[in-house]
Amino acid sequence: MKIFYKFLFTGLAAATLSTSCKKDLLEVNPRDQLSTTVFWKSERDADLALTGLYNYLYASGGNWGCSQYEIMGWDSYTDDVYSQHDYGGGRSATSSGITPTSGGYIYSYYENNYRALAAINSFLANIDKVLSGDKLTQYKAEGHFLRAFNYLYLAQLYGNVPLITADPFTLDFNKGVAKSSKADILKFVLDELDIAIAGLPDQGYTGGHAVKGTALGYKVRALLELKQYAAAAAAAKQIIDGNKFSLNSNYAANFYKAGQRTSQEIMFSVVYLAPNIVHADAALNVAMHRWGGFVGTQNLIDEYEAGDPRMTMTWFFAGDGADKGWPFDDPAVASPGRAEWPANFYIPKKWLTPGVRNPDYGLQGDNDFVLLRYADIKLLYAEAQNEAVGPDASVYEQVNEVRNRPGVEMPALPVGLSQAEMRERIRHERRVELPLEGIRYFDLRRWGIAKEKINGFAPNPAFPDIRLKYEDKYEFWPLPQREIDRNKGVLEQNTGY
Numbered sequence: 001m002k003i004f005y006k007f008l009f010t011g012l013a014a015a016t017l018s019t020s021c022k023k024d025l026l027e028v029n030p031r032d033q034l035s036t037t038v039f040w041k042s043e044r045d046a047d048l049a050l051t052g053l054y055n056y057l058y059a060s061g062g063n064w065g066c067s068q069y070e071i072m073g074w075d076s077y078t079d080d081v082y083s084q085h086d087y088g089g090g091r092s093a094t095s096s097g098i099t100p101t102s103g104g105y106i107y108s109y110y111e112n113n114y115r116a117l118a119a120i121n122s123f124l125a126n127i128d129k130v131l132s133g134d135k136l137t138q139y140k141a142e143g144h145f146l147r148a149f150n151y152l153y154l155a156q157l158y159g160n161v162p163l164i165t166a167d168p169f170t171l172d173f174n175k176g177v178a179k180s181s182k183a184d185i186l187k188f189v190l191d192e193l194d195i196a197i198a199g200l201p202d203q204g205y206t207g208g209h210a211v212k213g214t215a216l217g218y219k220v221r222a223l224l225e226l227k228q229y230a231a232a233a234a235a236a237k238q239i240i241d242g243n244k245f246s247l248n249s250n251y252a253a254n255f256y257k258a259g260q261r262t263s264q265e266i267m268f269s270v271v272y273l274a275p276n277i278v279h280a281d282a283a284l285n286v287a288m289h290r291w292g293g294f295v296g297t298q299n300l301i302d303e304y305e306a307g308d309p310r311m312t313m314t315w316f317f318a319g320d321g322a323d324k325g326w327p328f329d330d331p332a333v334a335s336p337g338r339a340e341w342p343a344n345f346y347i348p349k350k351w352l353t354p355g356v357r358n359p360d361y362g363l364q365g366d367n368d369f370v371l372l373r374y375a376d377i378k379l380l381y382a383e384a385q386n387e388a389v390g391p392d393a394s395v396y397e398q399v400n401e402v403r404n405r406p407g408v409e410m411p412a413l414p415v416g417l418s419q420a421e422m423r424e425r426i427r428h429e430r431r432v433e434l435p436l437e438g439i440r441y442f443d444l445r446r447w448g449i450a451k452e453k454i455n456g457f458a459p460n461p462a463f464p465d466i467r468l469k470y471e472d473k474y475e476f477w478p479l480p481q482r483e484i485d486r487n488k489g490v491l492e493q494n495t496g497y
Contacts, residue, residue: 040126043135049123050139053146054208056116057270058277061088061108068108069270070284071369071438072294072351077105078440079468080300080431082345082459084292094454094468100481100497107480109157113150118168120147125167141199145210145218148192152222155185156442159476159494163188176490182476186226193219204244204264207271207368213244214268217372220380224446229388236381240398245374249406252313255350257367265374272366279366285359288348289327290334294436295345297459304432308410314435315346325349327356344461350436375402375433383426391422399429445475473497 039045061068073088075081083091089104098106124143131139147165154161163180164171165188180188196215205211216239223232239245246264253259260266272278279285287293296315304311312324318336320326328334336345351367352359378398386395396413403410413425430443444450454470473496484493 040129043130046127046130046135046139049119049127050142053116053120053123053143056112056119056146056150059108059112059115061105067270067369068105068112069369069371069438070279071371072288072348072436073105074438074441075436076294077454078444079297079453079457079459080435080440081294082297083294085287087287087293094470095466097469097471098474098477100478100484100493102478106477109153110161110477110480110483113154114164116150117147117164120150121165122167122169125170137199138201141196141215142210144192145196145200145215148189148196148215148222149218151185151192152189152218152225155182155189156225156445157477158479161185161479162491176487178490179492183226186222189222190219193222202242202244205267205269207261207266207269210268211244213239213242214372217267217377220377220384224380224384227387229384232384233381233388236377236384239374239377240381245377247375247378247401247405251310251405251407252350252354254370254373255367256353260368260370266368266370266372267374267377268370268372270369270371272368274364274366277366278364284351284365284367285356285363286361289352289359292334292345292347294348295336296348296435298344298461299457299459300431300435301346303428305410308432309408310432312349314348314350316349317346325352325354327352327359329358333358348436370437373434373437375405376430376439378402379426379430379433383423383430386419386422386426390419391417395422395426399426402429402433450474471496 039049057069058067061070061073068088070088072081073090076083076088076090077093081090086092086104089102089106093102093104093106120143124140124147127139127143128136151161151163159182160179161182162177163185164177193215196210197212197219200210200212200215202212205214216235220232220236220239223229223235244264245267248254248259248263248265250259254263254265257272260269301311301315316324316326334347336343336347353365353367356363379402382395382398385392385398396415400412402408404412413422417425427443427447431440434440441450444453451470451472451474454468457468458464458466459468460466473494476494478494478497479491484491
């Protein structure tokens, strides 16, 4: 697919991040001219190339911020969050609808994931020129994990997409590539993850590079996408039995830099480090906390059980002052019901570093965006096991451990639940445990209830006639129109667009 490969070496030329996320990544050579004649000559080239592959996690997310993995943007596609603006494209997608010319995540995930895949394919085709032994095994395993990671997003969002694994230098750029089925893409993802699982270190995650548990976690997600519940439960159980991860005794600490450094709950993340790698200020501090970019809906707030402390760990409420972490000295700023803030909404506390005062332009945040947590895996085990065999003791155990963690300490689930009742309890627990973490949109689609929950939902009680849109065809997003145009006669648009 010729269009994707002009950006092949962004990751190689930009392998060392030494600039703010507000600027392009450092390029030491033109991105379309770095070739095998000047690269793959030393072990250092392998290190640079691998770093470059992870740098795609900072790829542009479209019309807001710096990274498409600013995961809170996903919640504006759901009933959890109302956005005053169009960060990530969620507001336009749920109001005007999704089309082949949509921007935001609808375009950027397709474009950026294929850019990443081009670099990964080249990496895997050339890495054995400069490495051998255990280091080669691990580096190749990381490459296979990242290839699975990118293809999993493509399969979940677009369904049937081109499957390209060859080194771009061997491709005929005059030919296009037709789509493979979602099932075939997911089978490929599972094969890649198995290679990664065999070669990655079996240890806890320390930030940045994937480990065995990371790959196993994404295998759980891929198997659930295929509704292979017994296999998904087995993969999740392997993580649980491995004892490399544990629930953080401080739930909120998973989302702030100081706690993230030592959290054994985090299994994969987009790593930031001030002053060189920081969030674009408008992406996080301003968008979330001054402009009402991602405000919690009343529907979500009503989902929390009485006394669930995760509610006040995630959202600010009317009357919260400095003692509750309210970040503004002037209460008229970012106060619900004033200026750009709609009434009856809740400003996010999650992701805002405690103690920050008056977040505004210029504030350099470097909290990591957590893409996979151990709590998620425990709840996914419960979901898979419940679907496979029903609510046995192990299902109760995993859900209750998430509910009972220190600092949360919610009561255990009632005994005697039916499979259907347990299913609803697990779905409830995922909603209140994982808001603003880019999870619910994928959950709703996987469960087959996205249309039920999103279509017709009125997010702003002040305007009950304004309702969200979700059509059946959205189960497969459209491929960007520019890619269809560039591959006429070969690449077909998804049905309904």
